[in-house]
Amino acid sequence: MQNTNVHIEKTEILSDNWYTLRKITFNILKKDGTSETQSREAYDRGNGAVILLYNTISKNIILTKQFRMPTYINGNPDGMMIEACAGLLDDDNPEECILRETEEETGYKISKVEKIFEAYMSPGSVTEILHFFIAEYSSEMKITNGGGLEDEGENIEVLEINFEKALEMIDSGEIKDAKTIMLIQHLRIKNKL
Numbered sequence: 001m002q003n004t005n006v007h008i009e010k011t012e013i014l015s016d017n018w019y020t021l022r023k024i025t026f027n028i029l030k031k032d033g034t035s036e037t038q039s040r041e042a043y044d045r046g047n048g049a050v051i052l053l054y055n056t057i058s059k060n061i062i063l064t065k066q067f068r069m070p071t072y073i074n075g076n077p078d079g080m081m082i083e084a085c086a087g088l089l090d091d092d093n094p095e096e097c098i099l100r101e102t103e104e105e106t107g108y109k110i111s112k113v114e115k116i117f118e119a120y121m122s123p124g125s126v127t128e129i130l131h132f133f134i135a136e137y138s139s140e141m142k143i144t145n146g147g148g149l150e151d152e153g154e155n156i157e158v159l160e161i162n163f164e165k166a167l168e169m170i171d172s173g174e175i176k177d178a179k180t181i182m183l184i185q186h187l188r189i190k191n192k193l
Contacts, residue, residue: 005029009037019045044127049098050086051133052183053108054163059193061166062106062137063180065157066148076176082159082169083177086130094131102135106158107146110135116186121178130179134187163193 007027015021025039053062065082072079087101095113103109113135121130148154161169166184169175175184187193 014041019043041125042127043125046088046090047094047129047131048086048088049094049101049131049133050084050179050183051098051102051113051135052084052180052187053102053106053110053135053137054187054193055137056193057138059163060160061163061184061187061193062108063159063161063166063175064105064146065159066155071176081177082175082180084180084183086179089131095133098131098133103143103146105146105148105154105156107144108137108141109143110137110141112136119182132179132183132186134183134192163187 005028008024009027010025012023012025013020014023021041021043023039023041025037027035027037029035054060062085063082064085065080067079068076068081069079071081085098085102085105087097087105089097092100094115098113099110113133116132116134118129118131120126121128146156146158148156163184166175167188170181170184175181
């Protein structure tokens with residue numbers, strides 16, 4: 001149901017270079033009955049999907065490692081991030097997207113995924129909804145080395161990490177990516193490994 005207490009007055013495009021950054025001026029009715037005009041910027045990069053592959057026999061998970069410029073300019077000395085496999089939906093539905101991204105990034109061809117939830121990752125500034133998936137994998141599903149698509153500038157290292165080690169990596173700060181932490185904790189809470 002649409003919020004009738006919010007009325008958008010003006011939308012300006014500030015940047016449309018990589019994705020779209022908009023400045024939105026709106027009037028909002030507050031709890032005390034008064035109204036106020038506010039402006040906020042919203043970055044629209046599209047919606048995405050993320051997956052954590054896990055193996056119940058080896059007790060391992062599949063993660064990726066790649067350079068992330070925003071972390072580099074915000075205190076991550078080498079800019080490298082350990083993450084769950086993820087990608088933008090583009091024109092696909094979330095399940096089609098994550099099947100494609102899994103094969104491109106990790107080299108594993110999976111056919112069955114379990115959607116566990118959706119989440120806004122930074123709702124104060126980014127419009128993206130992220131669709132979260134998990135799936136079991138085995139060594140027989142590995143069909144390529146993965147690493148991402150060269151034409152997209154991806155240079156991804158595929159990591160196979162023991163689940164207990166991954167939990168330690170969260171504690172030590174080696175894994176700092178929110179979506180990855182959420183997925184690892186989901187496996188822990190649900191006793192998948």
